[in-house]
Amino acid sequence: MPTPSSLRRSALVVLVALVLAACTPAPRHQATAPTSGAASASEGVDPALAPFYEQQLEWKVCGSQQCAEATVPLDWSQPEGETITLALRRVPATGDPVGSLLLNPGGPGHSAIDFLPSFQQLVSAQVRAAYDLVAFDPRGVGVSSPVTCVEPAELDALTAWVPDFGTDEGIAEAVRRNAEFGQACLERTGPLLGHVDTASAARDMDVLRAVLGDDALTYLGYSYGTDLGATYAALFPERVGRLVLDGALDPTLDSGEVAAGQAAGFESALRAYVADCQAASGCPLRGDVDDGLAQVSELFDKIRANPMRTQTDRELTVSLAFSGVATPLYAQQSWPVLTQALTSAFAGDGTALLQLADQYYNRQPDGTYATNQNEAFTAILCLDDRAPAEPEAMRAEAEQIAAVAPTVGEFFSYGGAACADWPVPEVGALDSYAAEGAAPILVVGTTNDPATPYAWSQALADLLSSGVLLTYEGEGHTAYGRAGSCVQETVDAYLLTGAVPEEGARC
Incomplete structure (x- = not known):
């Protein structure tokens, strides 16, 4: 079971907006305008991938929303092989739509479909009028060909478990128990377990962009959703429309750097x-x-x-x-x-x-878990990056973490034990996240964000060749939709007109 040494989910605990003094950053330049045209949305696609890009979604009424499923390759290197399905939910624009706004609440492993009612509150009325809000569960998550590992009682035992990292024997026991968890995931999930990495999910997003009829992707991602958005931009810079990356992760950090940064953030x-x-x-x-x-x-x-x-x-x-x-x-x-x-x-x-x-x-009163976010969290992170698992290396890392987070640092240490013997190979990160040629991408960072420290938003804005940083001076994880009118109006202006704030803009 994952230790807290890696990023956790980004669900906002409350949705109360703060009243802030207004800031009025002037537009600097314009982002690519969203467009909607199925005829051109799949132009330039590899013919082997055309069946995925040209599929027609069949939308059905699902309560107050619309629902559909899209098909994507299980393994993007073998598009003619097995396929998986991605679940989508849509809330149509209240006005004349200019396109779709794809949504991700973070995690990894958090269900955007479950979070869609919250997105409707976070996003302003003007944005809801202009865009169809489209939530999708990434591969392995929620109801999109999910990762499945253990029964609820076993998950209870794993979340309550207190590892003993004080001895080599205790570390070995932690590695063994996490390996058993991984093996259970493989037995229940099958080959999908090796293909729930972030890069594969980002490639899925380009199919969704096309089948939704959009020439460029318009996207709102929180927390881990910024990693997903940045990966998309790096893979498809020419398809970047208006991307809002709020509460950013620096995708170039290794697991130890993430652990230290997040420990310091929570401290x-x-x-x-x-x-x-x-x-x-x-x-x-x-x-x-x-x-x-x-x-x-x-x-x-x-x-x-x-x-x-x-x-x-x-x-x-x-x-x-x-x-x-x-x-x-x-x-x-x-x-x-x-x-x-x-x-x-x-x-x-x-x-x-x-x-x-x-x-x-996400444990419910009856003892069941509402989603598979805990299993998906581990499966995705163990594919994306694996920390060193040698006892001495983990002890040295734990000392560094304790120095910056003396109260909570122990809970972010020894993360290498989580993925040391994961049963499928690591995929790893991309070589570059510069996304050269992409339209302006808006990164939003909160100065005392515990889960994704502000320095990570600064780093991502610098890493992206077209990154623009908006700073919110305040507490809490992420900002858009909860941090007052300044952030709201600045992000809205970007989504609605393409206007990005001046360099150094703060709210």
């Missing part, structure tokens, strides 16, 4: 939370900020030694406790929930933290 977010908590009444954390962080660390140590009781038949282990603490840090509006959960935990009741951990893992 910073936790520090900001503690300061905010102590400034209000009813905070269970005493003294100054350093004292408060020490009390959180002591709570983790106490739970590690003796799992905490809850008002369920499950105990709160320290692994679950960290997940419970991390979940409200994704959005500042959820900080009061963390205060309530910590207050209960300090009183010896871990129920609230367990509930937050269940939200993190």
